[in-house]
Structure formats: C-alpha cells, structure tokens
Amino acid sequence: MPLLIGACLLAFNAQAATGEIATMDRSVWPEVLETPQLFDVASRAEILSFAHQLLESENVSDIQLAERLGLRQINVATVNVIRNRLWTRLFENWKAAEKSCEADASFCVLVDDVPMLRQRAAEYKVADDSFYARWAAPADAFNQRYLNELLRMAALFPQTSSEVERYNSDELSGEEMPDRTFLLNFESGPSVADGATDWLADFMRQQKINATFFVLGKNLQTRLDASSAQALQTLYRQQCVGLQGWEYRSHAHWKDWQDSVERSAALVQQTLPDNFVPLFRPPYGHRRADSAPFFRDQQLRVSLWNIDSQDATGRISAEQAAHRVLTLMLLWRRGNIVFHDSTDKPQQAVPWLMANTAQSGVVWEDCHIYPQQLSDETDQAEPEDEAADEPEDEQSEGQTPDASQPSTDQAQEPAKQGE
Numbered sequence: 001m002p003l004l005i006g007a008c009l010l011a012f013n014a015q016a017a018t019g020e021i022a023t024m025d026r027s028v029w030p031e032v033l034e035t036p037q038l039f040d041v042a043s044r045a046e047i048l049s050f051a052h053q054l055l056e057s058e059n060v061s062d063i064q065l066a067e068r069l070g071l072r073q074i075n076v077a078t079v080n081v082i083r084n085r086l087w088t089r090l091f092e093n094w095k096a097a098e099k100s101c102e103a104d105a106s107f108c109v110l111v112d113d114v115p116m117l118r119q120r121a122a123e124y125k126v127a128d129d130s131f132y133a134r135w136a137a138p139a140d141a142f143n144q145r146y147l148n149e150l151l152r153m154a155a156l157f158p159q160t161s162s163e164v165e166r167y168n169s170d171e172l173s174g175e176e177m178p179d180r181t182f183l184l185n186f187e188s189g190p191s192v193a194d195g196a197t198d199w200l201a202d203f204m205r206q207q208k209i210n211a212t213f214f215v216l217g218k219n220l221q222t223r224l225d226a227s228s229a230q231a232l233q234t235l236y237r238q239q240c241v242g243l244q245g246w247e248y249r250s251h252a253h254w255k256d257w258q259d260s261v262e263r264s265a266a267l268v269q270q271t272l273p274d275n276f277v278p279l280f281r282p283p284y285g286h287r288r289a290d291s292a293p294f295f296r297d298q299q300l301r302v303s304l305w306n307i308d309s310q311d312a313t314g315r316i317s318a319e320q321a322a323h324r325v326l327t328l329m330l331l332w333r334r335g336n337i338v339f340h341d342s343t344d345k346p347q348q349a350v351p352w353l354m355a356n357t358a359q360s361g362v363v364w365e366d367c368h369i370y371p372q373q374l375s376d377e378t379d380q381a382e383p384e385d386e387a388a389d390e391p392e393d394e395q396s397e398g399q400t401p402d403a404s405q406p407s408t409d410q411a412q413e414p415a416k417q418g419e
Helices: 036-057 062-069 077-100 114-125 133-156 196-208 218-224 229-235 257-271 292-297 318-332 346-357 369-375
Strands: 004-006 073-075 180-188 210-216 238-242 276-280 332-338
Touching: 004 196, 004 218, 036 077, 036 114, 036 133, 036 257, 036 318, 036 346, 062 133, 073 133, 077 114, 077 133, 077 318, 133 257, 180 196, 196 229, 196 346, 210 292, 210 346, 218 229, 257 276, 257 292, 257 332, 318 346, 332 346
Parallel strands: 180 210, 180 332, 210 238, 238 276
Antiparallel strands: 004 073
C-alpha cells in the first residue's frame, strides 16, 4: 500500500493546485529564438529555474506539501518517484542544451551528473543587473506553479491516474522522440463543419506538417451523418487520426470503457483507413491499471502527453496557452503537445508557436512515422508500476480536462546561470 500522509488544510491556498495554471508572458525573455543556439540559451535558463524550484520543493515536509497542493492526503512514494525522474530528465536535457555553450555561454555551468545539477540548482540566481533580469521572477513563478501541477498529479497517482506516470512500457508519452522534436496533438474533435478542426487541418497542410487528431467517436459519427466518408477523408487529408473513445469521459470506472474504445476504433478504421494510427488518448489521462492486455489485444497503444497547453480549461487565453507551450518546449525539449480542436484557441496559438520557433531548430515529427517507428522497436523496459493499485480515477476537485503536463518515466537536464 502506498504511504498516504494526511494534512489539515487550515489555510487552504487555492492558488496551489486547484487554482492558478502556470502561464508566462514570453515577452520578458529578451532574445528572439531565431537560431538553434538561442533556443538552447532559453532552454538552459528554463531548466535551471525549474530545477531550483524542484530542489526547493524537497525542503518542505509531506504535510506542508499536501497543504501546498490543496490535498488532504498524498501518495508520498509516487511523489518521490516522479521527483527522481524529473531530475534524470532535466539532466539529460541539460546535456543536450549545453552542446551549444561554445557558441553562446549564457546560462552555461559545469554539470557532469545529477548531484552536480542539484548543486547548480541550489546556486542558481539571476543578478538584478543581468540582461535576463526581467525574465527571472516570472520564470520562477511559472516553474513553481507548473511543478505544483506535476506534483499534484503524482500525489494522486494511482488512485487517480494521469499523464504524469505510465502503468507499463507499452504506454507512450512523447518523451521517446529525439531532442528538439515535437508532435502536435489535437483532442476532442472533430468540431462542427467549418470549425476549428477544419481550420487546423488546413493550416497543417499549408505549413507542410501534420498532427495527430484524437477524435471522439460520437463527434465523428455526427460529422459523418451530416456529410460523408469522402468529406471526412478530405478533412483529414495528410493528417493522422487516433482515438479518444466514444465520449469524453474517464475510462477508468466507466463500465462500457472497452466498448467505447472498440466502437470508436471500428468507426475510424472504416471511415478513415488511410489516416488511422493505432493510438488511444485517454480523456483526462484516466485509464485502468490493468488495461494493458486489452490494448494489446486491440493492437493499440495508450498515447499520453508531456506538454499540455491547458487551452480547454476556459481559464487561460489563446496567447497564454501559446506562451505556456513554448516555455514547456524549452524545458522538455521533446514531446507530445496537446491542444483541443473543440475550442478556437489553437487557431491563434498554433500559428504563433510556428512563427516563434521557425528558426530555432525545432523539428515537427511526422505523425505517420512516430507510432510506426515505435512499433518496429523492441521495447525492453519493464512495466513502470506493476504493483500499483487499480486507480479510482474520479476527476479530482479542481482538475480540468487534460490536467497539466509532463514527466512519465524518464527525465532530463539543466544548466547555466544569468550573466
């Protein structure tokens, strides 16, 4: 049984986990990301700032952490597992980001291993007269709030499953991609005709890239009834279509969750055979701990995410969603980026994101290659949490669709400080 720590919330701080979503105005960063080297400078800065907040979080007691996260009890064991993975991931990212230090030494410090990274995180400080001084305080605030998002999901796992942790090595997170490589995901579509889905699919084609659209079977059936299979094939031309079940609801306790997956899979394969990819995106990240045999039988893989725009929460603007995503791209340096084509926010956020990463060395993954590459590889990893209790995945208080972001099972690096 995981160790659970109770906490009396005498002064409940709504800002902690049920309140503020981590957002940041990127205009405080003084440099345009117009070269790969400048992307790395900004990445090293984000890694160090986040590492500092992660280290600081280890200095609070379990009871204080529960209060900070707005929870009565926390799964201490899972929190510690996720913290360790974050350090590993940050270190790996640091080693990638420091390769350009000869070209630009900003935020470059010596980091040879995780203990040294922890030391650099403890020493991290941006001077008041630094070129990056306007960025430092907003970055610290962003990273503390974002870390709260991750630790809250960890504290609730496995009673409430989420994207913060995998149940087995079949599950994907986006962290499997190479450095600087990202794949756009759009969830909860398709929209009504001539809505966000149509606009985004057309925009992807104009940009000569593609994305994975995770569709709800009910929505797809509605579009099919109102048009035709040929019209839907035209809509999703050159794009990939994965599954999100028949309805947007937790697939952890829904009695008909298997039927939801099977019905939507059959509909997509029949209607969009050339676009179908064998990936299932669980709404809210909720799925059963014992679901792996079912997905293997269906020849599907659970596809989680590590960069969540939070565009569907109704609590942040399109601009804030775009700036949040770019900040997390700098931090994690690879992964699945989640937007929702059930809202109009991606129509503003995605073009901004493309424009602000165009010269940065970012690679947009081909959605057709990503799952195929992985299915051709032999996965040698052991299941991540074989002993995990079956989740009680009810949506926790204050949690919104696709609550927050990354981490899963591996982690990576940070480095240098403001001049």
